[in-house]
Amino acid sequence: MKCPYCNKAETSVVDSRDTEDQVAIRRRRSCSSCDKRFTTYERVEGIDLKVIKKNGTKEDFCRDKLKRGLTKAMWKRPISMSSIDEMVDEVERRLRQKKSSEVKSWEIGNLVINRLKKLDTLSYLLFASVYRDFDSLEDFKSELNKLTE
Secondary structure, eight states, rough: OOOOTTOOSOOEEEEEEOOOTTEEEEEEEEEEOOOEEEEEEEEEEEEEEEOOOOSOOEEOHHHHHHHHHHHTTTTTSSOOOOHHHHHHHHHHHHHTTTSSSSSHHHHHHHHHHHHHHHHHHHHHHHHHHHHHTTOOOHHHHHHHHHOOO
């Protein structure tokens, strides 16, 4: 494992433990060159999930893509990166529990949007504006009315 600070390969594991949900192993590492510490996560590569997009095309499920979307929706909101990671973990876990290895993109969106609605309404609106293709102020007003009812 290369050090993210000095890019040297002389690192050692200082501590290993399971994450709370026990789907990954968290490792604290130390670089013997620059003496800095960093954390890595080891996850099992499970069944390849395919996402069926709105236009019918299929692509591999990408945790990072989901995380980027959530990070954009929660930009400058009082939500920690660990909360975002937990949400991504939870959504991925739910998807992998399904019997099929294919999932429709709207199913992922619904899993995310329901969690965001409970966590932070502004982040929910930002995510919904992309997910539901808002193209006017009326779309926002309509969604706000649903939230305040």
